[in-house]
Amino acid sequence: MQAFIRTLLAFDPAQKDAEGGILGVVKSYFGCVEAQGRGSLHCHMVVWVEGGLNPNEMRERIRGDTTAEFQRRLLAFLDDTISTSMPPLPEGYTEPSSPLPHPCSVRGLTPEERNSDVAEQLAAVDLHHVVAACQKHVHSNTCYKYWKGKGHAKECRFDLDEGNVCLESTIDPETGQICLRCMDGMINNFNDTVIQAMRCNMDIKFIGNGQDAKAVLMYITDYITKSPLKAHVSYAALEVALTRLSRFDGTLTDVAQRARRTLQRAAFALVAQQELSAQQVASYLLDLEDHFTSHSFNNLYWTGFERYLDSLDPSPECAFIPATQYAAPDSPDAQTAAERVEDLADQQPHDESVHDGVDEYDEQLDSMNAVDEVGVTTSRTGELVPLANQLYDYVYRAPELDRLTLWDFVSRTKKEGKS
Known part of the structure; x- marks a missing residue:
């Protein structure tokens, strides 16, 4: 696939290649690897070409093309x-x-x-x-x-x-x-x-109108979100998991530890029943890519922001919130905005503010209910590093970044440590 991208698509990250490849000058691409029923691997890829118009621009250009050129x-x-x-x-x-x-x-x-x-x-x-x-x-x-x-x-x-x-x-x-x-x-x-x-x-299709774009988006979303287990296999795996859960381990006396062990057994039982082809196993063992992209993407942990916004302006459609949690401003139990930020930020996934491995650490934490037990971590050199998160970063951003929306802030900014 890398040879395909490099040679046939002739993608140039520096955008200096004016000739391009078989489709013209490629601006970006995103491909996802999947195993079909037979087990063989294939890739679904969307390619954006320089000069390409979105569906609305394409329709207007065609309507205004009086000479049909x-x-x-x-x-x-x-x-x-x-x-x-x-x-x-x-x-x-x-x-x-x-x-x-x-x-x-x-x-x-x-x-x-x-x-x-x-x-x-x-x-x-x-x-x-x-x-x-x-x-x-x-x-x-x-x-x-x-x-x-x-x-x-x-x-x-x-x-x-x-x-x-x-x-x-x-x-x-x-x-x-x-x-x-x-x-x-x-x-x-x-x-x-x-x-x-x-x-x-292979298959190739030009996306030139809104209907085709919606169909492709639906197709891609369906592929990304579908379960790797067939329905009949899922039920069989669930039955095996339930059987294993019924086994009591008398050596564990701590309730929390027993609960974690139970969940581990269930997860392992489900994974053990999943069918993997030889190609998939080889791909995992060789650590080959399961997706190909021309750009990097930042994660937006929306749950913490949603809780923060709801704490400022509770919505009647949301779950019940105790009145004492958001008391009147003159009440002794009232929280300031800064205190609410700190409380909610503690429940959000954290990233490391001054060293790499941000995504790896974030993905290990539950974005819904995790309460951090520590506020520091260690860098690659063994030094203690303070933790921060997106909610802190956005709420307490510098005045120069006040005009950035949350989406722009997450997608367009990069956090670097002080040297």
Whole structure:
């Protein structure tokens, strides 16, 4: 994947490469690795290209394109980038009598073949075989797993059908909807260069309108949040966990320690029932990436901020809050704003203000109810380091940062220790 990003996408973090890769100049990307039912790993990636317009800008640009020049250039780019038909074999080519190896098991053209006089013809033959093996769809029972039975249309859930043919790419000037040409309804979209280099099944789609953007966001969110355990496996794992929880350990007398041990047993029992493919296990053991991103992201621990805001202005829709906790301003039990900040900040995940490992420490604490037992930690050199958190940082930020919203403060600022 790193070779794909570096060579085919030609992503340049310094943004100095004006030529770009197969999709143009890439501004950013985000990819997530997932294991399919067979266990093989694949990556879902969203790529942002320099000059790309958001759906609203795209629609306005198309509506204002009186000469249709922008539409022509856009469709020419998409037709050149996305292929939707079986590449033809060179004229006069005949298949050899002996069986050929699977095209995904070989690297394609050798250096000698690439430098030969028939390199173009050999590349065309190789592309044809790779697309035929990887992109040509054959209907199976999986295609109709959501079919409701007789009386309902039996359609392939991948929307691949012999009748899905469109001879010319078009754009609806009113809605901005783009319909790419499709010469073969049983061929999944692909890019010539990517499939020849990666030699595996692929898909590629242009997100040019709001409907497509919403569909992709829904697809990505569904993949990120879905459970790795199937329903029947989850129930079986839960049964095993409950059986183990019923075992009493008489050596533990402390209630808190017994509760922690019980939770550990339940968690271990669930994890032990999870099926992992050899590829997943190898990926974990080799510490390979499970996601690829061009940018770094900061975590926003919203729960503590929400509690703080609710303490300043309690909402009737929220859970009941004892009256003594937020007494009248003139009451002896009343808290100042600073005291409320300190109390709520103590319940929020902490990060280390002057050394690395912020995220690792934060993730180990419960963002809802954790009460810190210590207020210091140690740096890599063994020195004591005071702890701080986002709520402290934002509420007590410098006057120069007063105009920053919470979102901008978290995403645009970086905390560094004093030397």
